[in-house]
Amino acid sequence: MTRALGLVPAIALATALFGGAAAAQTIKIGVNEPLTGAFAASGTYVVNGAKIAADEINAKGGILGKKIELVIEDNKSNPTEAAAVAEKLITSDKVPVLMGAWGSSLTLAVMPKLMEYETPMVVETSSSGKITTTGNPFIFRISPPSAIEAAAFKNIVDKLALKKVDFLVINNDWGRGTAEDFSKMMKDKGITIGLVETMDQGAQDMSAQLSKIKSSDSETVIVTTAVDQLTLIFKQAAALGLKKRIITTGGSQNPDQIIAQAGAAANGTMHLTTFLPWFPDKTPNPEATNYFIAEWKKRGFDFAGCTESFRGYDGIRTVAAAIEKAGKAEPAAIKAALWNINIKGLNGDIVFRKSGPEGKESGQSQPNVYLIEINEGKIEMKTL
Template structure:
């Protein structure tokens, strides 16, 4: 009996030691939550962002990590669904104990996460979402490095005269991103005496947009403003070509992946124009050519298609923004990281990352102001406006 008791005690001790070692190992890393769509309609875009984030994490860890510890990305799939995005945020914060998150790609996904950030007082770097509501609704834990549609529209204002737009129709995804884009661009156009015609919407899972496109074809507009992710945009371009639509197509939101459009839509993509926040085809014309070339080199080294670079760079910059804040904060705690994010000032791949205050006084969110590019697809090649 004594021998059996000793064996049980030894087994329990071994288990306790194993748990302690595992806990100790976990304590040696700094966790960063990543809340992205890896399945569902936005899966391709979310995967690009995550792969960019991994390049940043590997780069940081190869240089010794942060505060003497390696960083660990805790990556979760929000399934392109707002309810799932909120649940993922709760899991990351309460289960994985992350002190900061990057996410959540789509505007509706990010808006769903925002109450969780306020509840638990955990900051999130928003790498993609463009709805203006994200930084104007009063959430002091939001720090966005991508431009809201209002900023995109303002930047587009200086480009519009060269395009000679007289009247524009809109075809947008039926969520906060799409509807917000139509509203923001519509305001800018009306202020420039450009007529706004139809505003047609499409569900995010829709495969057939021919009915909306047929209505738009019948109008006297010269331009169609389109906002949606690359998978659906590919279908829009193909269906527009099949209907014989010759109107100019301009896309917004920076999630078009022009290389992917050329590959998947072929000649149907010719003539289309796209607002992007990164120009990987012209690294020497980006704000930080050396960093751009390093990132693109790593992207290609891992065997990733160049098509993903226009989105993946945001995951790369998002993690670098978080790491920059943690290093300056001197500790990986939510309050300290939040404070440090407000004093961020370093070169990202598409411009200086520095947060301005937006939203109600005392509840401001942080908004960085990246560069914006207009590119055109001609003969299945990408041409940078002004090149």
């Protein structure tokens, strides 16, 4: 009996050793996304997109002769957790590179950890300008900052005959940054800025803000938040009889989900997005887009999530390309290699340009931005 019991730790040791050996055969990539909390829907879509990229790469034999392994952690839509999770991924899982962290406030919270541990991160969704302008050389962003969105939107404001605009934005770096960048662009165009209302990221009842906006004399409302809060806003705006033109920004709207959940209330609304899954042929890389959408559907995911999940797909392909170019899975080499990649993303070529203070620039690629309109429950593309 004693002898049999003695075997147990020996087996455990052997398993641990073997397990350790097996782990060394893969290249780990840390994924820091909100899987619970206010941004759970969006973060989950991004992770599912990332898995498609990882499976595609591994099916072709991986990189540097090894399979890639995503180490996925939930940052709970909470900046404190996002920083803690980044630290865990770097120190305990020993990942040489990260992708994350969806929200601007989440990414900003992770950034000091990247400096501390000198580990690069590909930012796939966040749009606050601050991320690439504060001098963090470990940041490589593939999503458009709100200033790029505002600049793209600039060309259409005359056609829409905007006169006075209210804002309803999520009360964090993303929302406030968007209100700032769009206000600046619109003031230059001679448009009056009315109310700037905010809402907590977890808030479920925006009736008070919407009642206030309903009584103002503006004709358009710019709304910035993620899909869950957006559908509530559309329903609540309809219940209050708010008849203004609604334009959303940020690319996390999942327009199909808005149509499904808000019904008629979604008609006539416009959305700035960063991907066109409805018109694959109009995307910069139709072949890859078609492959991605087919794979997404094959896995049984909701089509509405495509506008979000493509970021995870592009993000992991960006990371993989850099590891390949670096020739080894080490943070400093990957960071250097990120400056030299040129891959075809689903939303344009991913090539990093320098952004921020000299000597410690962050990388920023120049993705496309599109404006779509929901018309009788159908999505139409507007020319910007």
